[in-house]
Amino acid sequence: MGTATLGKLDSLFWLGRYTERVYQSISMYREVYDRLIDQDADVYKQECERMGIPDTFESGADFAWKIAFDTSNPLSIISNLYRAYDNAMIMRDEISSETLAYIHLALAEMKRAKKSEAPLMELQNVEDLIFAFWGCLDDKVDNEGVRNTVKIGKRIERLDILLRRNADREDLLREVSRLVARIDTTELPYNRKALLYAAAMVEDEDADYDDIKKMVWDIVPPFL
Template sequence: MILIAPQSAEHLYWMGRYIQRAESMTRLIIELFDKILDENFDEAKTFYEKLGIEMSYDSAQMFLRKTVFDLEYASLCDTVNSARENAILTRSHLSNRMFSRINALYLAYQKAKEERTVSLYWLEGTLKELDSIWGNFELSLVEAKEAPLIQLGKVVERMDLNIRLYDSIEAALLDVEKLNSIAEKVRPNHKRVALSSSNRYKTLQTINSVFGALTTTHES
């Protein structure tokens, strides 16, 4: 295991997951907003059912406000807040620039929440901030011991959402080699993951158990 405190490792991993979740869900919300307006008013309800969330709205704008501010534990505001909380808990492991970017995104969401105003243009702007966060990550943590833990969170979250939202085990398979490569940086004797099952629940369990296996398996 990489020489870093287990609790810090977990916070870095979840920071990576929450940042990726914010990015993936922002792109999805933008896409669903357009579909609600132009194609199928109930499109978002189907997608959120896959996440176990009952979604209701009277307009596209109401859908936007709800997903950004009001879904308990699942709003973009809550997701960004969770990313920042994990960043605070691992502050000493992050570059000043990366932490500042995460904090800036959090402050932008807090201001929007206080004013209760959100637009598609504003939401698209937050994607630029998320791109900057990942850009600073690549620039400042390429060889650092923390990098694989954050990268692991990023790829696990992407695989998880591809399966939950799109029932796409095939898309997850494209990331398996990357997942194994990152996991081997965390623990060289990592038992490589193979996704051969068409059972989505079994596949999700396998993907989401990787971090736990890396942090609890003892060296032989």
């Protein structure tokens, strides 16, 4: 019998969500940042709208700095990385010091990016370290339930982001099938009906993305 408590499952799940959010945010940030350099000063406004980020920014430059490094903004990349760190550090005994180390390193790199004149360089390192974290988790953590709980968090987060970005149904189908294949290997309390509905809706070409999104949110409702 597994020894994971509900508190641990919650932390592992959110560790998956936050690491994926950081990873996806950096890749979106790179695109927007590039266009802000010399192409479209207002491109950040569309990104805010798409991702549901309140547009409180004064300019493209203000957006570029705050959305990456403003620790007082809970939607910034650095805040999300801190949340990943908070969840990871209390899971040392489950994910191992070696795996946790990549989150420590990513945070240190993020702090360096904050001081950098060309932060995309350091942000690339943050992305690499998140990848290394996932790789290490796969390689070093024997407990399948632990590994897969993190992965479920990652998949839910990715689905949410893909839906916000109006991604192709093919991408959604791939993520949903990964979710369905894995979720029963964990002890995570989840809503099976919502999962099956979400899977069916993704296959239905007429289903509205906002409706699918709501269903995805219901798959793993707050359980603590």
